[in-house]
Amino acid sequence: MKKNIFGKQLSRDKNERTALFKGLMSSLVLNESIKTTEAKAKAIKAEIDKLVTKARKEKELAKRLLGKKLTPLAIEKMIDSVAPRFKERKGGYTRIIRLGKRFGDDAQVVMLEWTEKAQIIEPVEVKKKTTKGKKEKEIKRPVRKVNKKTSRLRSSKK
Numbered sequence: 001m002k003k004n005i006f007g008k009q010l011s012r013d014k015n016e017r018t019a020l021f022k023g024l025m026s027s028l029v030l031n032e033s034i035k036t037t038e039a040k041a042k043a044i045k046a047e048i049d050k051l052v053t054k055a056r057k058e059k060e061l062a063k064r065l066l067g068k069k070l071t072p073l074a075i076e077k078m079i080d081s082v083a084p085r086f087k088e089r090k091g092g093y094t095r096i097i098r099l100g101k102r103f104g105d106d107a108q109v110v111m112l113e114w115t116e117k118a119q120i121i122e123p124v125e126v127k128k129k130t131t132k133g134k135k136e137k138e139i140k141r142p143v144r145k146v147n148k149k150t151s152r153l154r155s156s157k158k
Helices: 014-031 038-055 059-066 072-085 148-157
Strands: 033-037 094-101 108-114
Touching: 014 033, 014 038, 014 072, 014 108, 033 038, 038 059, 038 072, 038 094, 038 108, 059 072
Parallel strands: none
Antiparallel strands: 033 108, 094 108
16 A cells, blocks of 8 residues: 555656656746646646746746756746746646547546736837838849850851
8 A cells, every 4th residue: 555645646757757747847838838638737737836936036046946847948938928927926827628538548638728828919010211202213234244245256156
């Protein structure tokens, strides 16, 4: 009988489990949402919430603390864009939405996503000012330069 087992084992040893969690959490940070099984989503939900709380603190401290759990690209995005989104919120940064059963093995598939979506800022188009009166002339240039001496010689030979 196994006693005092903390967390989900997911039929993996410690190294495999930490690699799986690191990949899932990094994908969530980089892609804003992931589709996975319900057991895996429940296993990383608490971990990712703790990481967001750590990322809201000092930047240098957060980089060191997040280094074990996320990839370098995910750390930068977490500190720069994800953590500032949740400044006012005290917890519950992620949500799990059930999508149905997977066809192959009938496993419950869910989508794990952030509760607050990223705001997409669209670039504003800058209109160019046109001046009246002055029009640019198109300069037509030959595609190939022809030497006059050689062209006369060629035409006279024919």
